[in-house]
Amino acid sequence: MSETFKSQNFQREAELAWEHADEGIERQIYGYDNRVMMVKVKFEKGAVGSVHEHPHTQVSYVESGVFEITIADEPQVLRKGDGFYVPPNTLHGALCLEAGVLIDVFSPHRADFL
Amino acid sequence: MSETFKSQNFQREAELAWEHADEGIERQIYGYDNRVMMVKVKFEKGAVGSVHEHPHTQVSYVESGVFEITIADEPQVLRKGDGFYVPPNTLHGALCLEAGVLIDVFSPHRADFL
Numbered sequence A, B: 001m002s003e004t005f006k007s008q009n010f011q012r013e014a015e016l017a018w019e020h021a022d023e024g025i026e027r028q029i030y031g032y033d034n035r036v037m038m039v040k041v042k043f044e045k046g047a048v049g050s051v052h053e054h055p056h057t058q059v060s061y062v063e064s065g066v067f068e069i070t071i072a073d074e075p076q077v078l079r080k081g082d083g084f085y086v087p088p089n090t091l092h093g094a095l096c097l098e099a100g101v102l103i104d105v106f107s108p109h110r111a112d113f114l
Helices: none
Strands: A019-022 A025-032 A037-043 A048-052 A057-071 A074-079 A083-086 A092-107 B019-022 B025-032 B037-043 B048-052 B057-071 B074-079 B083-086 B092-107
Touching: A019 A048, A025 B057, A025 B083, A037 A057, A037 B057, A057 B025, A057 B037, A057 B057, A057 B092, A074 A083, A083 B025, A092 B057, A092 B092, B019 B048, B037 B057, B074 B083
Parallel strands: none
Antiparallel strands: A019 A025, A025 A037, A037 A092, A048 A092, A057 A074, A057 A083, A057 A092, B019 B025, B025 B037, B037 B092, B048 B092, B057 B074, B057 B083, B057 B092
């Protein structure tokens, strides 16, 4: 991965494309290089981020809304201002209880998102 | 760095300690392991995150407020919903124009914050 693999320095929400991620779920790609990638994920109420795993570390912030987040079979309800950490290769999923946004950050970056 | 170096899986805003970072600036530590660390940084209006650099990649999200962010001598005004990327070893700083919060993520983690 070359050092020139990276996003622009500034991201403006109004200019970033929205991508369909899953039913009721859309995302925008924020800053990234080979080490790390920030993604905004918008959920409609009732949308489900199915249980899955990946080799990346994930750290997330609840920007708005209410979510039931399950990590390694432990579910917890998180609200705006809370956060969570997903170790590499650990099953996790999200159920949106009130429409909102997660700020997900992956390390290394998600090549499958580009 | 052992694999057991990591945060709890869930972070609740109300339970996280606030640390004094600089004049008018406080922070809370969210999820982390050796690869990555998420930090919430709350600024009062007029607070200055002095220009500095570090070997970590940084990706940030403007959770609220308005900031003038300078990266490699280029200043831009960013608002809630915008974001920025700071390459490793690149001078950057922040001036808070309206009180708000940045979600800063560093890769690798900031050992100096623990």
